Amino acid sequence: MSEAIPTGADWLFEMKFDGYRAQVAISGSEVRIYTRNGHDWTEQFKVLLPPLKALTKGSVLLDGEIVAIDKAGRTNFSMLKTGIAAGIPLKFYAFDILEKDGEDLTRLPLVERKAVLEGLIGQRDGSDSLQYSHHVVDNGQAVFDAMAAGGHEGMIAKKADARYVGDRTTGWRKIKCTKRQEFVIGGWRPSENGKGMASLILGTYEEGQFVYRGRVGTGFSDAMRHKILKQMEARRVEKPAFASVPRDIARKAHWVRPELVAEVAYAEITPDGSVRHASYQGMRADKRASQVVLEAASDVRNAASGLDPELGKEIAAAVGVKLSNADKVMYPGTEITKAHLVAYYAAVADKMLRHLRDRPLSLVRDTNSDLAKTFFQKHQLPGMPTTLKAGQLTKMKGTESRILWIEDLSGLVGGVQMNTLEFHVWGSDRHSPDLPERMVFDIDPDEDLNFSHVKQAATDIRDILATIGLQSWPLVSGGKGIHVVVPLVPEANWNVVKSFSQNFAELLAKTEPHRFVANMSKARRKGRMFLDYLRNGQGSTAICPWSTRARAGGTVAVPLAWEELNGLDRANSFDIFAAAERAQGPEAWIGYSTVEQVLTKRMQDVIRL
Structure with a gap:
């Protein structure tokens, strides 16, 4: 390490x-x-x-x-x-x-x-x-x-x-001055013609589990590829030894017993724990596979970002939340503990609460700290910290709805105490629940699409909205996609906003069917992007800016300026350490909170099919 x-x-x-x-x-x-x-x-x-x-x-x-x-x-x-x-x-x-x-x-x-x-x-x-x-x-x-x-x-x-x-x-x-270490080979992806080896699938051992760490496909001569493939063929197995593997990687993979150890150079470890820009250096016959762990520079990153877990414990006590099991690791394969998350939310609270305070919300909670069994919570449950608020409101259709909301940092810390990994919010304030203050277009791509397609879609949506008089701002989701967020003066009700967003999505799906679909069916999404307008109904939620995600590596949904988008190669570019450091800088969504724009009849007529 x-x-x-x-x-x-x-x-x-x-x-x-x-x-x-x-x-x-x-x-x-x-x-x-x-x-x-x-x-x-x-x-x-x-x-x-x-x-x-x-x-x-x-x-x-x-x-x-x-x-x-x-x-x-x-x-x-x-x-x-x-x-x-x-x-x-x-x-x-x-x-x-x-x-x-x-x-x-x-x-x-x-x-x-x-x-x-x-x-x-x-x-x-x-x-x-x-x-x-x-x-x-x-x-x-x-x-x-x-x-x-x-x-x-x-x-x-x-x-x-x-x-x-x-x-x-x-x-x-x-x-280390350079970034390189040993990885265990858990399989390979074949070449396009089905013969030979295109890339090695890498892993490390973390707390007894074999954890996926990405792929390496460069640094090989033809002779090396042939020799390595021969070694792997002798170790073929039907099922992967990894605890889990992304579906798009597993789809064409061949699996091997995790016995071979390779030395790999790389540019960085991504927030989800995978190598980026990896290059094969050679095999290591001098090290057992079971000895190979990820050499993450966690101490340096903690110091750089200020995410001191001891400080997290002090913050929890200061805001009146009893933090149980503070040293429990919340993301497998990392050192991110519950106390780290408290320190993170303290670092981003000033910016996050602008989008969260007094909004009805849903929590995504983890049951076993393995990201495999999460569940949504939308109303009060027994044992919930009092710093998380609970109550009721009346929806447009006249039904009563039990809700949760947060008023300050103590509410965020209360959420962490409950093993909350995601905070999703309504687009309206609980005091005016019928009038949304924002509209969200969630670009959800097919798994095989490159992130460049998502970025282009986001900027195209921005430009189309701008032509009809609506400004928007991008949020990388911390997962695969981008949210294009449109702030609104709370005048039009949920029916108007949802109707507009649905018409907008269906217009894009009709005019560019090779790129977009407005149907959430994954079968119809093959090679395309689902423009999710369903976030814009009353009671529906979208991920809150600066919220962590229940995804490997402790990734975060982070607001960006449009000019920053070109510099990213994935939507999960920020983990809690990078996001906490970024939050200390200037506001990315300049003008978001002051722009005054409403959905006019002319706008609705322009995009209506």
Whole structure:
């Protein structure tokens, strides 16, 4: 896991090598080289043997990394794979010593073990295949800056007084300059012609579950694809090992036992936990699949966004909500807890309450914290926090309706206490329930459509509305689509607004049937977008701006300015960390709360079929 850089003289900093972790056992001229899984790879790394055989007449057990060095002086994992097969020069960087001449050194502080190790290896020419891994005491930021400037993968921070422990501990921190890590291969997608492999389907293990992490389809030569496909064919299974896989990915996939481990470079991890712009680097035979977890930089992100879970607990107490099980993880495969969500809503409350306060709402609550069993709640249930308000109103048709609403931050926190992951709101205030203050066009695309189609649809809808005199603003839903939101002066009733929105959707479906449908049937939506006007009836709701979603990764519905839309490649671009940071900036919907526009008869006549 990438972590913040520690400070103090009790920390040592070393280069993070991009290679194979190995232990070297030496007894006189006898040398054995073992991978971290205990496999004897002496033969594969025979190019390293000469200096190791001459190191001592006694016995030692060394810990270190086997690497290949490229022309720029950087460790290169892809070149290492080639080097093993071709016998090109490799290097072993020793960074620890566990035993010397029968004496167990593992109980000594790291700084003392390294002194023994340095004395053993001594100063060596840079061309020698055996090297001592030097370190710097304190001054970790300077070391990190040097590693980043040199294009290296990162550094390792180690407690100077730590005893030797074979596994990673809090006294040993990996701090990366680049974004790359191991992923387990859970399947593959075939090429368009049905032959060969187009991309690998990746996963990691999180709390005992095999979690989908996206795909990688670049970085392969033809020979690599053929070799990997042969390895996967030998591991074919009928059903995926993943806890869940997006349906559009699963539709054409072939599944394998999750045993193969691949090194992958990527641009970022998306809010739903998938790799973006991934590139294959090579296979890792030195690491067990069960050891592979997502190396998310959660500590850094918490600090950057201010979403401190301890602060969340304090906020809950301050607004009078008893937050039970505050450390419960709310999104599988993440570290987002209930306390994180409280901190998030505190960060966005000022902007969110403008769209939420005093509006009848529906809550989407999670039952098992696995996103698999959520349910809607529209009225008061036993045990609900008092900071969530409950009452009744009379609808246009004369029926009484029980409602919930929120007045301030304490209501949002009360919702979090109830495991609420989504806040959906009416388009009207509860005091004037018959007169909507907004109209929403929800663009819901077929799963196979690229997000570029959704963005173009949103801007086209904006432009058509503008020609008849209505301004609109975009909301990325945190899921697949975009909401085009039209603020209204509350004069026309729900029947007028729903009729207008339905006519508008049906007009687009008739004039551009290859792009739009006005029928919610998924069968009719194939290759097209459903323009959902049903949000505009009394009692219907739409996701509130700044609300979290009950979707993987803790994504958020975020308001945008129109000019920002082109820069996004998905509707779930913002998780709670990114959204909280964004909320501290200027308002995106400039003019939304001050524009005065009504649905005139002329507007209704223009779009009526």
